Amino acid sequence: xxxxxxxxAEVPITSLSTxxxxxxxxxxxxxxxxxxxSVGKQRTEIWQIPLDAHPAGESTPRKLISDPxxxxxxxxxxxxxxxxxFLAVNEKPDVRELTIYVxxxxxxxxxxITDGKHWDDIPRWSPDGKIIYFVSNRAxxxxxxxxxxxxxxxxxIGDAFQVTSFNRPNLMVLNDIQWVGFSLGxxxxxxxxxxxxxxxxxxxxxxx
Numbered sequence: 001x002x003x004x005x006x007x008x009a010e011v012p013i014t015s016l017s018t019x020x021x022x023x024x025x026x027x028x029x030x031x032x033x034x035x036x037x038s039v040g041k042q043r044t045e046i047w048q049i050p051l052d053a054h055p056a057g058e059s060t061p062r063k064l065i066s067d068p069x070x071x072x073x074x075x076x077x078x079x080x081x082x083x084x085x086f087l088a089v090n091e092k093p094d095v096r097e098l099t100i101y102v103x104x105x106x107x108x109x110x111x112x113i114t115d116g117k118h119w120d121d122i123p124r125w126s127p128d129g130k131i132i133y134f135v136s137n138r139a140x141x142x143x144x145x146x147x148x149x150x151x152x153x154x155x156x157i158g159d160a161f162q163v164t165s166f167n168r169p170n171l172m173v174l175n176d177i178q179w180v181g182f183s184l185g186x187x188x189x190x191x192x193x194x195x196x197x198x199x200x201x202x203x204x205x206x207x208x
Contacts, residue, residue, distance in 0.1 A: 082151065
């Protein structure tokens with residue numbers, strides 16, 4: 001659905017169905033939505049839904065990025081709209097491999113940003129499109145990391161660098177990463193954290 005803050009009207013973007021749609025982001029020009037899409041047990045793909053609807057109100061989605069062996073999530077346009085970052089999940093028998101990629105929004109080669117050896121998740125672009133931030137447990141606790149990206153050459157530059165230092169249980173990024181929200185502004189970021197604690201107890205008089 002699309003909601004207007006001018007007249008508070010709710011307009012359908014897609015028809016009612018059993019397909020699984022997840023809204024990731026508006027395009028920089030505000031004319032389309034970047035979404036994840038799957039049907040039943042099929043792989044999750046990245047689609048784009050234009051908002052220049054025909055008279056009936058519905059738009060025609062189109063597939064942007066897919067792979068028969070991978071589930072794709074967390075799609076994000078770069079600020080200039082020329083690139084799309086996303087997360088690829090490869091469910092192997094003994095391990096789950098997560099890798100962040102970037103690809104031209106017009107279509108083209110996937111550019112590997114992370115090596116798939118860590119739990120790297122939730123990629124987000126810096127406002128100038130020259131850094132890709134993400135959440136990773138590569139140093140033990142989940143924290144925000146960054147990696148420089150050259151938008152002209154389409155390649156990562158240098159090594160990933162750590163941004164936050166939530167390294168203790170009484171203030172940490174949630175281990176259950178699906179509940180972590182992560183957003184960037186011009187000079188600040190917001191991320192979900194939690195306080196975790198535990199105690200050791202002794203139970204007396206338990207003999208029958």
